[in-house]
Amino acid sequence: MAVLNKIRQRSVFLIIIIALALFSFVLADVLRNGGLSSDKSQSTVATVNGVDLDRTTFMTKVENMRRNLGPNAPAGQAVNAVYEQEVKRVLLEEQYEELGLTVQEDQLNDALSTNLAGNETFQDEAGRFSQAKLDEYVASIRTNQQASQQWDDFVDNTKMTILENTYFTMVKGGLTSTLAEGEQAYKFENDKANLEFAFIPFTKIPDEEVPVTDGEIEAYIKDNKKEFEIEPQVDIQYVTISEKASQEDIDEAKTSIENLLKDTAEYNDVSKLTDTIRGFANTTDVETFVNSNSETPYQDRWMYNKELPVTIRDTVFNMSTGTIYGPYQVDNTFNLSKVVATRQMPDSSKVRHILIPIGLSPTDSITRTKEQAKTTADSLLTVLKANKTKFPAMVKQFTSDVASIEKDGVYDFFPYNQMVPAFRDFSFEKNVGDMGVVETRFGYHLIEVLGHKNSQKVVKVATITREIEASEKTLNNVFSEATNFELDAQKGDFAETATAASLPLKPVNKIGMLDATIPGVGNNRDIVKWAFEEETNVGDIKRFSTASGYVIAQLTRKSPKGLMSIAEASSRVSPILKNKKKAAKIKESITATTLQEVANSQGVSVQTATAVTMASPTLAGAGNEPVVVGTAFGKKPGEETGLIVGENGVYKVRVLAFNPAPSLDNYASFANQLTAKATPAVNGKIYTALKEAAEIEDNRANFF
Numbered sequence: 001m002a003v004l005n006k007i008r009q010r011s012v013f014l015i016i017i018i019a020l021a022l023f024s025f026v027l028a029d030v031l032r033n034g035g036l037s038s039d040k041s042q043s044t045v046a047t048v049n050g051v052d053l054d055r056t057t058f059m060t061k062v063e064n065m066r067r068n069l070g071p072n073a074p075a076g077q078a079v080n081a082v083y084e085q086e087v088k089r090v091l092l093e094e095q096y097e098e099l100g101l102t103v104q105e106d107q108l109n110d111a112l113s114t115n116l117a118g119n120e121t122f123q124d125e126a127g128r129f130s131q132a133k134l135d136e137y138v139a140s141i142r143t144n145q146q147a148s149q150q151w152d153d154f155v156d157n158t159k160m161t162i163l164e165n166t167y168f169t170m171v172k173g174g175l176t177s178t179l180a181e182g183e184q185a186y187k188f189e190n191d192k193a194n195l196e197f198a199f200i201p202f203t204k205i206p207d208e209e210v211p212v213t214d215g216e217i218e219a220y221i222k223d224n225k226k227e228f229e230i231e232p233q234v235d236i237q238y239v240t241i242s243e244k245a246s247q248e249d250i251d252e253a254k255t256s257i258e259n260l261l262k263d264t265a266e267y268n269d270v271s272k273l274t275d276t277i278r279g280f281a282n283t284t285d286v287e288t289f290v291n292s293n294s295e296t297p298y299q300d301r302w303m304y305n306k307e308l309p310v311t312i313r314d315t316v317f318n319m320s321t322g323t324i325y326g327p328y329q330v331d332n333t334f335n336l337s338k339v340v341a342t343r344q345m346p347d348s349s350k351v352r353h354i355l356i357p358i359g360l361s362p363t364d365s366i367t368r369t370k371e372q373a374k375t376t377a378d379s380l381l382t383v384l385k386a387n388k389t390k391f392p393a394m395v396k397q398f399t400s401d402v403a404s405i406e407k408d409g410v411y412d413f414f415p416y417n418q419m420v421p422a423f424r425d426f427s428f429e430k431n432v433g434d435m436g437v438v439e440t441r442f443g444y445h446l447i448e449v450l451g452h453k454n455s456q457k458v459v460k461v462a463t464i465t466r467e468i469e470a471s472e473k474t475l476n477n478v479f480s481e482a483t484n485f486e487l488d489a490q491k492g493d494f495a496e497t498a499t500a501a502s503l504p505l506k507p508v509n510k511i512g513m514l515d516a517t518i519p520g521v522g523n524n525r526d527i528v529k530w531a532f533e534e535e536t537n538v539g540d541i542k543r544f545s546t547a548s549g550y551v552i553a554q555l556t557r558k559s560p561k562g563l564m565s566i567a568e569a570s571s572r573v574s575p576i577l578k579n580k581k582k583a584a585k586i587k588e589s590i591t592a593t594t595l596q597e598v599a600n601s602q603g604v605s606v607q608t609a610t611a612v613t614m615a616s617p618t619l620a621g622a623g624n625e626p627v628v629v630g631t632a633f634g635k636k637p638g639e640e641t642g643l644i645v646g647e648n649g650v651y652k653v654r655v656l657a658f659n660p661a662p663s664l665d666n667y668a669s670f671a672n673q674l675t676a677k678a679t680p681a682v683n684g685k686i687y688t689a690l691k692e693a694a695e696i697e698d699n700r701a702n703f704f
Contacts, residue, residue, distance in 0.1 A: 048696050
């Protein structure tokens with residue numbers, strides 16, 4: 001009570017302290033995220049040319065996309081797909097507004113009539129689209145908020161499609177190739193030249209003679225920035241410590257499943273007597289025993305030899321009824337398999353049937369209760385047992401299995417597992433000529449067995465499966481191992497710590513901010529987010545929980561958005577710079593002026609290329625050389641070029657002959673070919689161009 005009085009006396013003071021603590025917490029978060037303005041990044045997925053993509057609306061669309069993609073779609077795929085859709089929508093809407101594009105009522109009506117023409121809801125008696133039917137439908141759904149919203153969304157999407165098609169059609173209309181361009185394309189393909197050339201390959205000079213410095217690589221990167229721009233990236237290295245069962249756990253799991261074989265004694269508090277609980281070996285209710293003790297339920301079905309698991313097929317199939325095989329291990333489970341029964345059974349069966357449904361029948365238009373459906377099926381059975389010739393007529397009159405009516409209710413030879421259990425069991429276990437009624441989820445089936453094929457041995461097998469799980473003791477040991485590794489790695493060298501612990505070190509390079517999958521780990525956004533956090537520095541180490549254990553990761557590189565580093569770009573830039581230096585050296589070494597003299601001085605032979613075109617600028621023995629061929633086409637027969645630096649070496653060329661293609665009256669077909677070749681890529685290129693020109697703030701990484 002004295003303590004409570006003191007708290008009451010200092011209540012104002014305590015309130016001030018708590019308020020200051022909360023304020024400092026909020027302020028720290030604001031500062032950590034870059035100031036008060038960063039609140040927007042927590043509610044806005046992206047800003048495109050000043051237009052915000054609201055988080056709530058965006059994530060609703062992501063959920064819809066996830067449902068469409070299915071459960072096996074990679075993490076982040078839905079987020080990225082919706083992001084691209086929304087960015088494209090904003091950029092194109094800006095274009096529509098700037099151009100004054102709108103959707104007129106007649107355009108919308110035409111589009112709706114085309115899209116809905118095949119829907120019976122909107123067709124008249126003649127099967128044609130009816131505007132009146134459409135108006136009637138729209139009026140009928142306005143009282144249903146969900147249906148009304150779905151219709152409005154459909155109309156909006158139709159409008160957007162109209163605008164998009166109009167816009168892209170307008171752009172494509174301005175990209176039609178001219179007759180002059182068609183003539184040029186014709187000449188590129190058909191003008192031919194015969195050439196002689198001396199080719200001094202870059203490989204003549206060893207790489208060691210043309211070293212490239214880091215400074216030269218850096219200068220090249222800066223002069224060609226667009227080629228070497230990269231998004232923020234990180235590199236990590238990590239080890240995994242799995243929560244796998246120990247040998248002690250495995251032995252315990254084996255003992256546990258072995259104990260299921262034996263009868264056990266159990267004291268009954270009610271009868272005050274000791275009851276004997278039958279084990280798997282002696283139980284008379286196999287199904288209940290399996291369902292009570294197994295990770296997987298009992299399967300009451302016959303199995304052919306080929307259907308048994310490969311690991312037990314040869315053994316179990318030849319065991320007698322009541323015999324048990326096991327315990328045996330399959331992957332991470334221990335199993336016991338008991339042969340419940342054996343018999344001879346066909347591998348395919350032919351039947352005919354009449355299905356009496358519970359509810360409305362599509363053939364006789366009668367609605368039946370379950371009892372009425374059973375009574376009807378039994379009545380038909382009585383009639384047909386007396387006179388089977390009436391079967392086809394009764395199929396047409398009574399069955400609700402529309403698919404089999406044309407075949408008089410017959411299902412030709414089908415395999416054992418094709419039908420639902422009750423139908424299957426009657427078809428395969430009864431004799432040819434037997435007739436009876438069975439119930440399935442579809443209703444009551446009156447079945448007659450017409451034929452069997454390929455009788456063979458089958459078995460019923462009851463299998464108890466138990467997972468081999470890591471014990472609490474093992475889990476605690478794994479946690480301690482992971483924690484100790486993290487602490488040791490923070491004190492010393494990460495790689496050396498991994499080696500000392502006999503844990504494989506796995507590096508992962510060039511991880512993007514929006515990546516979700518770590519090779520060897522799988523989906524783990526937590527690792528990616530941690531690596532990109534401002535507070536995370538190169539060398540930092542952190543432990544992460546996974547579905548199978550722990551990952552201890554170290555950040556080894558962190559690159560902001562910008563240009564590639566010298567090390568990253570070296571493999572691309574070094575060959576380019578080396579070839580430039582080799583070209584200079586080769587040209588410096590040549591003092592001769594004629595083609596033959598150049599060839600003699602460099603120890604190469606003069607080669608010939610015939611029927612070379614601008615469209616296919618390939619020189620036999622040298623490769624694709626557009627600059628070399630293009631230069632040669634600028635010379636007259638008998639003229640020689642100067643030294644030309646090509647893709648693969650240095651060249652000197654003499655034109656032997658030039659054979660121009662005959663002139664055409666019209667080059668429209670070639671112009672049309674150019675247009676047709678360019679058109680398919682227009683839509684994508686327009687979006688890419690608009691996106692590159694836009695100002696986009698991308699906050700996706702904050703939301704997944």
